[in-house]
Every structure is written in C-alpha cells, then in structure tokens.
C-alpha cells in the first residue's frame with residue numbers, strides 16, 4: 001500500500017486531506033513524494049514560524065536531544081526555566097505554565113480563571129464568556145468554549161458554565177455581564193483565526209478589557225494562532241491597549257514540536273498551587289530548547305518585516321480581480337474570494353502554492369521569515385488564479 005492507501009485504511013477518518021504527501025522541505029519550500037516543489041504560505045497552520053528545517057531551531061533541538069530528552073516535572077529543568085524567564089521578561093507577565101498544545105494551554109487558562117474566582121469569591125462565580133464564532137480547541141472544555149453551534153453536537157453533554165456574546169458588540173457583552181453575576185472571565189482571540197480571520201475591533205477589545213478589570217472579571221486572551229510574532233507584534237493583543245490576566249499560546253512557539261504555554265499576570269500568578277494542575281510532557285526540554293531559539297529572534301526588526309510583508313500582501317490583493325476583501329494583521333491574513341474557496345485551493349496546489357482556508361476565506365500564515373521573492377511569486381499566482389473567469 002502507498003501512503004494514501006495506508007492512511008485511509010489505518011488512520012481514523014478525521015481529516016479531509018488534500019491529495020498531496022509532503023516528504024521534505026526547506027524554509028518556505030515544500031516537496032511532495034513526486035518531487036514537485038511548492039511555496040508554503042501555511043507553515044503547518046502557523047507552526048513552522050521560521051520555515052521548515054530552520055537551521056537555528058534544528059541546532060538547538062538536536063543539541064538538547066543529545067543532552068537530556070525528557071525529565072519529569074518532579075525535577076527542575078534549565079530549558080523550561082530559561083524559556084519562562086524569556087517570556088516573562090518580553091511580555092511583562094509573571095509566570096508561565098507549559099503544556100503541549102493550544103487546547104491544553106486554554107484548558108489551563110479556563111481552570112485557572114475558575115480557581116481564581118473560587119478562591120476569592122467561593123463557589124458559584126465560575127462562568128466564562130467567549131465570543132460567537134470563536135475557536136479555542138477540541139477538548140471538552142475548549143470545545144464548549146468555542147462559540148460555534150456547528151461544534152456543539154455529537155459530544156453531549158457539553159460543560160456547564162459557558163456563555164457566548166457577539167464579537168464587536170460592547171453593549172451586548174456588558175448586558176450579559178450585568179445579567180450574570182456568576183461570570184468570572186471572558187476569553188477572546190485577538191483575531192478569530194478558524195472563524196474566518198476577523199480581528200477584534202479596537203473599541204470592543206479595549207472596552208471589554210476596561211469593563212472586565214473594573215469588575216474583577218479575568219481577561220483571557222487566546223494567542224494560540226495570533227501569537228509569537230504572527231501579527232507584527234510579539235502577541236496580537238499588543239496591537240491594542242489591553243492588559244490580559246491570562247494569555248494562552250502554542251503553535252509557533254514550539255516551531256514544529258508540541259508546546260503550549262499559559263502566562264499569568266500579577267493578579268493570577270499564584271492561582272495554581274502544587275498539585276492543582278500538571279502535565280507529563282509539558283515543558284519538555286527539547287521543545288523548550290527549540291522554543292528558546294525561536295523566542296530569541298522575535299525582535300523589533302523581525303516584527304517590522306512581518307508588518308511590511310503583510311502590507312505587501314494586502315496591497316497586492318485588495319481590490320484585485322476576484323477578491324472581495326482582505327482582512328487580518330501582519331502575516332495572519334484572510335482573503336475572501338468571489339468564487340467558492342473550495343474550487344481555488346486545488347488550483348493553487350496544482351500551481352505549487354500551499355495555503356489554508358478559514359470558513360469562506362483563503363487563510364495565509366506563512367513563515368515569518370519567508371523570502372520576499374517567494375512571497376511575490378506566490379501572491380502573483382494567487383492573484384492570477386483568483387482573476388480566472
């Protein structure tokens with residue numbers, strides 16, 4: 001059996017895959033099993049933030065692999081401590097918990113918010129508000145937190161203690177909070193990624209930030225997709241005047257190895273106590289060593305380049321033939337085509353360009369260091385495919 005046949009025989013039918021099997025890559029280039037080359041504008045859904053087989057990341061990972069591959073969280077580990085220090089110094093947050101994925105980072109944020117409120121106010125003030133059209137993960141809690149009806153079937157019962165409010169409607173959020181004194185936290189993505197690449201409006205995000213802080217409702221920001229330099233700032237929320245109490249991230253921070261992280265500010269840093277949460281693999285030394293090599297490079301110069309490249313894509317595609325709209329920030333962009341997105345992706349693959357989708361849009365999450373000539377070439381191909389009659 002070839003890989004396609006083995007996959008359909010032995011892998012649970014959870015993913016609808018494109019008929020391509022990648023076997024290698026370098027930077028923003030991918031190669032399939034027939035030797036065809038592609039320009040990668042998806043970076044494994046925002047994971048390979050310095051591209052495939054990034055030299056510095058590989059060096060850090062292999063060095064750690066040959067030194068100490070795993071040690072349990074019963075003991076101290078230098079890469080984990082060094083990475084946490086780096087995160088806190090760069091963000092101003094106070095403490096970090098490491099896990100292995102975005103869903104786990106959010107699970108930790110949700111549990112942490114409930115514990116904060118239980119510790120301070122006693123039982124009963126434990127409801128989390130999330131936004132309609134959000135996406136927060138696939139565990140039972142994060143699936144419940146995900147504000148999309150399409151996910152809320154088949155797995156009943158979902159968790160109690162979640163309420164949903166529309167994005168960019170501040171009065172609706174405030175009304176919900178006034179009606180429900182049991183609300184302890186609000187959780188938002190800076191840019192709804194899976195929901196179709198919708199950045200939060202400034203007035204709304206800053207408004208919920210203000211209301212939440214005045215009412216001791218914790219502000220949790222899910223930066224799983226929008227974090228780690230993706231928007232042209234270290235974290236997406238840094239494009240706004242907001243102060244999260246808890247931040248979750250994953251994807252790009254690990255650069256290709258599973259790593260999730262939840263950051264706590266001065267209000268929430270001591271919410272977790274020994275034994276109240278944990279993870280066997282969380283903060284694995286190899287994943288953390290790789291993440292350090294990534295975090296070191298998320299500097300102002302790179303952020304300026306991300307913004308510039310994002311602006312280039314926007315300028316090239318806004319108003320172009322076959323394009324309804326372009327939304328997003330930095331290198332997290334959604335292009336709304338006039339034709340159904342499902343008809344466009346196979347054409348792009350055929351022409352050697354890998355993109356993602358989000359609802360009705362083409363979603364671009366290229367490597368942050370994608371060379372300009374690759375970007376120009378790929379955007380040119382997208383433009384020509386979208387312009388086809």
Ligand SMILES: Cc1ncc(COP(=O)(O)O)c(C=O)c1O
Nearest residue numbers: 101102103135136137193224225
């Ligand atoms: C905003 C957001 N939160 C959480 C998740 C879940 O992350 P993971 O698939 O690593 O569990 C995702 C994944 O796409 C995401 O985009």
